[in-house]
Amino acid sequence: MPPSLSDRLTESILGIIRDGGLRPGDAIPSARELAKRFAITTPTVREALRKLEATGAVEFRHGSGTYVGPTINNVVLANPHRPPITKDSVLQLISARLVIEPAVAAQSALARRAENLERLEAAVTNALVPPGGPAFALNFHVELAAASGNPLLQEVLASLLKVRVREQQQIRALYDNRGRDHKEHQAIVEAVRAQDAVQAERLTREHLDNIRRAVESSPELS
Amino acid sequence: MPPSLSDRLTESILGIIRDGGLRPGDAIPSARELAKRFAITTPTVREALRKLEATGAVEFRHGSGTYVGPTINNVVLANPHRPPITKDSVLQLISARLVIEPAVAAQSALARRAENLERLEAAVTNALVPPGGPAFALNFHVELAAASGNPLLQEVLASLLKVRVREQQQIRALYDNRGRDHKEHQAIVEAVRAQDAVQAERLTREHLDNIRRAVESSPELS
DNA sequence: ACTCACAAACTGACTAAATCACTTAGCCAC
DNA sequence: GTGGCTAAGTGATTTAGTCAGTTTGTGAGT
Structure with a gap:
């Protein structure tokens, strides 16, 4: 054909x-x-x-x-027509991130470069800005992948973490703990700055584990 | 708007x-x-x-x-309009896989289940079938991710490894070493079957390192 | 009864010529 | 300058129709 x-x-x-x-x-x-x-x-x-x-x-x-468009050179994409999230799909996502992100964090610690560190630190502080602020807030986890120097890892994380704006609010309302997240993000950045790959990996795993626990013990999605 | x-x-x-x-x-x-x-x-x-x-x-x-269509429920997708590959883009892809796949292999070793092992072994043997054979040959690395039990990890690997058929032939002609790949795949499967996560991770890293070396020392793409 | 050819009937693929809605840039008056 | 108007260019959508493949059922022939 x-x-x-x-x-x-x-x-x-x-x-x-x-x-x-x-x-x-x-x-x-x-x-x-x-x-x-x-x-x-x-x-x-x-x-x-x-x-x-x-x-x-x-x-x-x-x-x-x-x-x-912005993603014309991408290799992987977030599916713009993905099915609506459920509690199970969120847990599945966190499980996948628990496999991928610690290894990414370790790589970023090894490859850390000046300009990436700057963006990473900006992402940490931006996370405290209340919603309704800057339209394109830097996402800490995406920037952590970007710091690895490999654009493909950044694409993968960005694709995994891209959710509809509507749903993002829903998730934040249920699971988010700004204060704790911020502290843990800061600790990860420090490990990256120190080029301590083992520590970066461990802290990232613990961070995601905390998020998973928060989701597991949270009420169902509407 | x-x-x-x-x-x-x-x-x-x-x-x-x-x-x-x-x-x-x-x-x-x-x-x-x-x-x-x-x-x-x-x-x-x-x-x-x-x-x-x-x-x-x-x-x-x-x-x-x-x-x-087959990917209606996907979260991530391979970009159908991705730019044509170059030697650099192939190396970038392998670098990303070197970060992600060892961790995935470890996870698959921990979570291994009967039906997944079957498909994994089928993928190892299928790899020896010459091109032009079955239309949808199982890809070992995708099946390895599938064995983790997390469909998201499978999607990520499938998206990363999906290249145009035309280019696939090009890559194989330049870099492929069927005999070596097959042996290394078998070793990884055995580690997974033994639920030896550390070994599965190490073997996968070495396997991808070998592929990277083969690509680095290969002639330029046309 | 079985089979095969063939003819609707349905489907996607594409054309043709408009009209409406929105943005931008230039111009002009103030 | 600055505000507002206007005209040209652009995407958004409609309407009506033709062409080209696929499926299915029917009926003639065996």
């Missing part, structure tokens, strides 16, 4: 973006322009663009244009 | 699928039927379906219908 016109179109549009050296935030040709260039109609172009939109490769801005 | 009609539509279609208890492979209403039900036109419905197609939530079969 030959790939559909829509499939070939998405590849062509990606080609335009990559061959043109366009980066996230740059504008791409309008849908009408693309339709003319490929000698097809606009609904077909829009179908291809919607596919790219679903993976964050492009973004629509009504009245303005279509732009390269 | 209110969510677009297309966005609301994808949510509604997902609602139809989930509320109807539909599972991967089941047929969903036709585009014309959905258009009638929501009192909109077919191009708009198609845009919404294309978004769902991009994340594997639905699949089109020309002339037959639209069906629930």
